[in-house]
Amino acid sequence: MQNDVIMAGFGGQGILLIGKMLAYAGMREGKEVSWLPSYGPEMRGGTANCTVVISDRPVGSPVIQSPRAVLAMNLPSLDKFEPDVRPGGLLLVNTSLIERKPARSDVTVIEVPANQIANELGNPRGANMVALGAYLGATDAVSLDGVIEVVRETFAAKPGVIDVNIQALRRGYEIGAACTVGV
């Protein structure tokens, strides 16, 4: 059993962070994990993406050409990675920032208004957590409780943001769980 996902957005959206949290929670659950960032010649405000693999067996290729899931937080990310999603796979789209509909009809599309929900929660920077929650809800790649534990540790130095981030995760999880596909 393997879950793999490419998470992509622009620099500053916290994409690499939610990827690390996912990998960390997977490791805590005794899974084999890898986290691989893009490190091309990027500039500030440019694109950022990472590939996370969570598996019951030692991770083979940490590079995933046809991921089981793609999380696109902005339009350039959707344009770049939509064609790569494995048929039957999962495409999570941040509809707050992406107006166009995905073209693929052979994948499960989950529309997540991540920024809008984060704003409603009074935590505009928590859109990444909403998106991570939606991915967890759809896949249960790792347990929601495990990720919540990682949130508590990650933000231990800033206790004021722990609860709002957990709220964001839960709101995302509900959206994802409503479209559970088990990829």
Add this chain to the structure above:
Amino acid sequence: MTKKLMKGSEAIGEAAVQAGCHLFFGYPITPQNEIPEYMSMRLPQVGGTFVQAESEVAASNMLYGAAGSGERVMTSSSSPGISLMAEAISYLAGAELPVVIVNIMRGGPGLGGILPSQSDYFQATKGTAHGDFRLLVLAPWSVQEAANLVQDAFDLADYYRNPVLILGDGLIGQMMEPVEFADSREPIKVLPPKTWAATGHNGSKPRSVINSLFLDPEELERHNFHLKEKYDRMERDEVRYEAHGLDTDYDVLIVAYGTVARVCLTALEELAEEGVKVAMVRPVSLFPYPSAAVREAAAGAKAVLVVELSMGQMIEDVRLAVGRSKPIHFLNRVGGMLISPDAVIDKIRAIEDGSSEEVRHA
């Protein structure tokens, strides 16, 4: 002993510190900047010293001085930076100084790119610099193995009094994976005291001289034969490799090292589910090369497939191992492009159906 999620670069740094390396000299270059970054944070905590030198040339000569005083010392760089260190590496080998050098390869030649590559195989294993010398070269395929090999590298460097090179690619440097460090660790070799080191012992014994200059030809010849004897012992005792799928029948034998071998392993497992039998030998030591293992494994195959992120540099060693006994096929990507498991699967199918052309003989 608990698992930590670490970048390969950080794990390499921590492994060095835990192996007793308290000195690091380096100069930044992508994709391995997290190694000097980690060492600049970590070494002061253990009473060590980190120096960001003014250049790779300076850093590698600082290595020479520190190793000459008997200290465990490391540097790291990426392809063009290793070229700049080449002169000092030859001097280190000539003066028989134990050091660990990490090369996190990027694409070349010249300044090339910053993305993963394996294009320094020749440089690492055959032609690092002038003179008759060899580096002991170890190539990890995971973050955990990178940490383990770095620790072993310090013991091997001390044991053979020779530079040891850790050859990784950009993926090894940038990827995060779980790593475990043992609570305590015994050296993998019996290490004699460094009586040869220049430590300033107040005239209590003859001066130790760290030198690679031998103007007397007879003396230099003796030195060259002495070095060769060390390299022969490495070839006898330090060969490392991992075999996959050799215990059942197979048609194709893959030979691949580093992270590329993981991609191949995924392909191999997917093919096994379809009943296509493929085996793999993964060299871990690139010098000494596991020639016997490749030869013996190739004997059971119809064809050999070399997979590399270079224009085919390792094919030469595979050819030396298997001779003309088996057709050799080749799959590569270069310039920072990566090979996917699907590409390996397609290539294996092409070999099976006869549409793949074998590598031509010289």
